[in-house]
Amino acid sequence: MLALDRLRAADFTPLLHRAFRLPMGELSLSLELLEVRENKRPAQTPEQRAPFSLTFKAAPAQPVLAPRMYRLEEETLGALDLFISPFRADADGCYYEAVFN
Numbered sequence: 001m002l003a004l005d006r007l008r009a010a011d012f013t014p015l016l017h018r019a020f021r022l023p024m025g026e027l028s029l030s031l032e033l034l035e036v037r038e039n040k041r042p043a044q045t046p047e048q049r050a051p052f053s054l055t056f057k058a059a060p061a062q063p064v065l066a067p068r069m070y071r072l073e074e075e076t077l078g079a080l081d082l083f084i085s086p087f088r089a090d091a092d093g094c095y096y097e098a099v100f101n
Contacts, residue, residue, distance in 0.1 A: 072084075
């Protein structure tokens with residue numbers, strides 16, 4: 001599994017609109033990576049990464065996942081344990097955010 005502290009926004013940009021699988025027992029939920037947003041605040045030292053966030057969409061909107069750590073799997077990156085939080089739901093699906101500081 002990848003070390004989260006080594007990931008940068010640039011690692012996710014090529015994966016826009018790709019599916020991340022969230023296993024849920026015998027079922028799984030598919031989350032589409034909709035946006036990679038870099039924070040305008042730069043890293044304080046060269047060793048630190050600049051903060052960024054990811055926006056995912058799950059369709060259908062149900063079930064709405066509680067904010068917590070989930071293991072997401074993506075073909076290129078492999079497995080990632082990310083804290084995701086729902087922030088909006090509409091007729092198209094439920095939207096989640098993961099923030100990297």
